[in-house]
Amino acid sequence: MSDSLTVAVLGTGLMGAGMARNLSAAGHDVRAWNRTPARARPLAADGVTVVTDPAEAVRGADAVVTMLLDGPATLEVVGAAADAFEAGAVWLQTGTVGPEAQGDLAARAAERGLLFVDAPVLGTRTVADAGELTVLAAGPDAARPVADQVFDAVGSRTIWLPGDAADGPASRLKLVLNNWVLALTAATGETLALAKALDVDPDTFFAAIEGGSMDTPYLRMKAAAILGGDFTPNFTVNGAAKDLRLIVAAGEAAGARMDLAAAAAARFERAADQGHGGEDMAAGYFASWA
Numbered sequence: 250m251s252d253s254l255t256v257a258v259l260g261t262g263l264m265g266a267g268m269a270r271n272l273s274a275a276g277h278d279v280r281a282w283n284r285t286p287a288r289a290r291p292l293a294a295d296g297v298t299v300v301t302d303p304a305e306a307v308r309g310a311d312a313v314v315t316m317l318l319d320g321p322a323t324l325e326v327v328g329a330a331a332d333a334f335e336a337g338a339v340w341l342q343t344g345t346v347g348p349e350a351q352g353d354l355a356a357r358a359a360e361r362g363l364l365f366v367d368a369p370v371l372g373t374r375t376v377a378d379a380g381e382l383t384v385l386a387a388g389p390d391a392a393r394p395v396a397d398q399v400f401d402a403v404g405s406r407t408i409w410l411p412g413d414a415a416d417g418p419a420s421r422l423k424l425v426l427n428n429w430v431l432a433l434t435a436a437t438g439e440t441l442a443l444a445k446a447l448d449v450d451p452d453t454f455f456a457a458i459e460g461g462s463m464d465t466p467y468l469r470m471k472a473a474a475i476l477g478g479d480f481t482p483n484f485t486v487n488g489a490a491k492d493l494r495l496i497v498a499a500g501e502a503a504g505a506r507m508d509l510a511a512a513a514a515a516r517f518e519r520a521a522d523q524g525h526g527g528e529d530m531a532a533g534y535f536a537s538w539a
Contacts, residue, residue: 253277254398257306257313258297259326260344261289263482264370265316267377268343268403270295272314274380275402280306284326304333312339312395313363319491320350327357336362339395343368343384347424347495348417349502355415364392367414369423370404373483381405385419387412421499428496428510430467431489434530435513437471442537451476471531480528489530490517 283289358365366388412418493514
């Protein structure tokens with residue numbers, strides 16, 4: 250197998266754009282499609298072939314990377330390109346869609362004779378741009394030679410998990426991880442809102458926890474965004490609300506009540522209703538002032 254692959258990237262939003270650039274920089278032939286074409290066009294300057302039809306992107310591709318909003322959007326786009334897939338191509342499903350949707354996507358892959366890999370990624374836009382994502386992956390051994398070349402280009406670490414990709418082992422782990430990070434984000438916003446409401450200088454809060462077990466770099470990062478008013482999106486309020494809805498549904502389907510996740514979902518949805526949906530998830534802070 251040549252070291253150079255033909256890779257289709259379907260979805261070039263906050264995460265997919267950086268992935269496409271890094272794949273091109275690694276020497277792969279990259280074709281990119283996005284539902285909003287204007288968001289994909291700048292990739293041409295990085296050697297990426299930008300197309301307006303997902304079928305054109307996947308035709309003859311060794312690997313297809315999907316980084317789309319959710320399960321229904323992914324099924325729709327893949328369905329539109331179904332007849333153009335090369336039998337035996339590797340489909341790397343990197344979006345956060347939840348384990349239930351992952352099973353539907355795996356069934357679609359089987360219909361087309363594709364090697365399906367459950368491969369959500371950890372990181373933000375900045376991490377994707379730097380090619381330092383962590384990839385959580387599960388899938389057939391036959392997919393790994395191609396999959397690992399793609400993962401090496403977009404990430405700094407790949408964690409291969411046992412199990413059938415159709416069961417979504419990587420997607421289930423991704424929800425557990427996102428539950429933790431989204432809980433931290435929501436708690437940071439709510440804590441700073443409480444400090445403001447009670448006329449407490451945030452600096453005194455940080456001085457009190459400095460160097461202790463309650464102090465975390467992530468808290469500091471999101472607090473700096475809130476206090477500095479910089480809500481440039483790395484991961485959006487809308488994305489946080491969507492992932493939390495997936496977390497609540499998956500947890501409850503498995504018998505676990507997700508009270509904090511449900512409350513956090515309501516906070517992010519309220520912030521989105523206020524007009525902050527496209528801003529960084531730190532803007533969930535504004536939900537306290539509804």
